[in-house]
Amino acid sequence: MNALLDDLRWRGLIAHSTDPDALAAHLDAGPVKFYVGFDPTAQSVHTGNLVQLLLAKRLQDAGHQPYMxxxxxxxxxxxPKESGERIMNSVETVAGWVExxxxxxxxxxxFDGPNAATMVNNYDWTAEMSVLDFLRDVGKHFPVNRMLARDVVARRLESGISYTEFSYVLLQSMDFRELFRRHGVTLQTGGSDQWGNLTAGVELIRRSDQGRVHAMATPLLTKADGTKFGKTEAGTVWLDGSLTSPYAFHQFFLNAEDAKVIDYLKVFSFRSREEIEDLERATAETxxxxxxxxxxxxxxxxxxxGAAEREAAVAAAAxxxxxGRLDELAPEVLDGVLREVGAPTVTDQLTVVDAMALSGVVDSKGAARRAITEGGAYLNNEKVTDPDLVLTPDRLIHGRFAVLRRGRRTVGGIVAG
Incomplete structure (x- = not known):
């Protein structure tokens, strides 16, 4: 059996594949050209996409050539989404998200070396194609009864699905065929929710070109309660640092459940099996x-x-x-931290009591005064003794930030606007 596939199975990264024995032989005979696609339906990719990105890296590290x-x-x-029809974004918006x-x-x-990656955009071969050519060259290979049987389509039939979304599978299948024809790509990877699209591409190539290609899907990651991984109360965990700060990103993974953390390590880390098994024992024991x-x-x-942002996130948490010293944190790091704890932006100078109540570290101004009297209130890690202390600019870190804490664990803050 192929060593790469063995490692991917151990890491829990294979939910489905076309003909496992044939795929193993194909990889052994490699190097294989493979592709994975990302649709710009938002301005950033997220932690779910990260599974595919790291799978592409693993395949490339094993000697295969990625087409991204x-x-x-x-x-x-x-x-198509199960929840309903997608909003159509403008051509200009999507083009910006593509970049x-x-x-x-x-x-x-x-993008260097003998198996250097190649970036491709399916707009290049789709935009100039006529409707007649699309229907004759692609549509004729898709039996409608099989399209109707796809899970997401079947679930949407009662509530309604547009012909546009119904036809999405044809476009993705055509992508596989174009990459097969233009570059010799013979493997597509994706999430298990894409399995119908992946196999449709395999079938299109078989029908139209008599070619034999392969598909492999990763499982969808879940939390211990079965809900989707990569969501927080604040929403999706994005890879774009301007949408999810490096601090918030680090905290998200730091809060992984004991029951799932080893599963996540296998997927997201490049540590060896021995290292991960050692961590599994340590988690069980301590x-x-x-x-x-x-x-x-x-x-x-x-x-x-990057390591620098990770070090800043760790320092910020401490x-x-x-x-640790808050005044040693860069302004952008503090800004990300305070956004994560929901710090409001204020324009007026507040007393420390007002700021504690407004930031949510206490329920009321009375509770703020009690915390100060009892010695459990802190401003920028310094104990507060005067409830009438005014947060003038010189008392704010970098002239903008106030970190407020009650006791050891309840933290909030304000940002001067």
Missing amino acids: LVGGATGLIGD RIRGQVERFVS PHLRVAQRALADDVTDLVH ALFGR
Whole structure:
């Protein structure tokens, strides 16, 4: 059996594949040209996409050649969602998102060496194609009864699905065929929710070109309660640092559940099996030390944002709870931290009592005064003794930020506007 596939199975990265034995033989005979696609239906990719990005890196590290597709055409349509019809974004909006996502995707694979990655955009071969050519050359290979049987389509039939979204599978299948014809791509990867689209592309190539290609899908990651991984109360965890700060990103992975952290390490970390098994034992024996969570958060933040941002996130977390100097944190780091804790922006100078109540570290001004009297209130990690203290600019970090804490764990803040 192929060593790469063995490792991917151990990491829980294979939910489905076409003919496992044939795929293993194909990879052994490699190098294989493969592709994975990302639709610009938002301005950033997210943690779900990160599974595919890191799978592409693993395949490239094993000697195979990636084609990273950003869907300038398919992003104008959008894969059908179970919840209902997608909003159509403008051509200009999608084009802007294409460029942003290209920049994010490019960071995870190498564009040098014998198996250098190639970036492609399906708008290049879709935009000039006529409707008649599309229907004659692609549509004729798709039996409608099989399209209707696709899970997401079947679930949408009662509530309604447009012909536009219904036809998405044809566009993605055509992408596989175009890359097969133009570049000799013979493997497509994606999430298990894309399995119908992946196999449709395999079938189109078989029907129209008599070619044999392969598909492989990763499972969708979940939390211990079965809900989707990559969501927080604040929403989606994005890879774009302006949407999810490196601090918030690091904290998200640091808060991984004991029951799932080893699964996440296998997927998101490039640590060896031996290292991960050691972390699994440590988690079982001393779960309170959270060594696996720290390893996970550090590894993933290094991959997405770089070691410097990870070090800043760790320093920020320590400083936030009184174990470091807040004034040594860069303004952008503090801004990200305070956004994460929901700090309001204010234009007036407040007393520390007003600021504590407004920031939510206490329920009321009376509670703020009691915390100060009892010695449990802190401003920028300094104990507060005067409830009438005014937060003038000279008392704010970088002239803008106030970090407020009650006791050891309740943290908030304000940002001067």
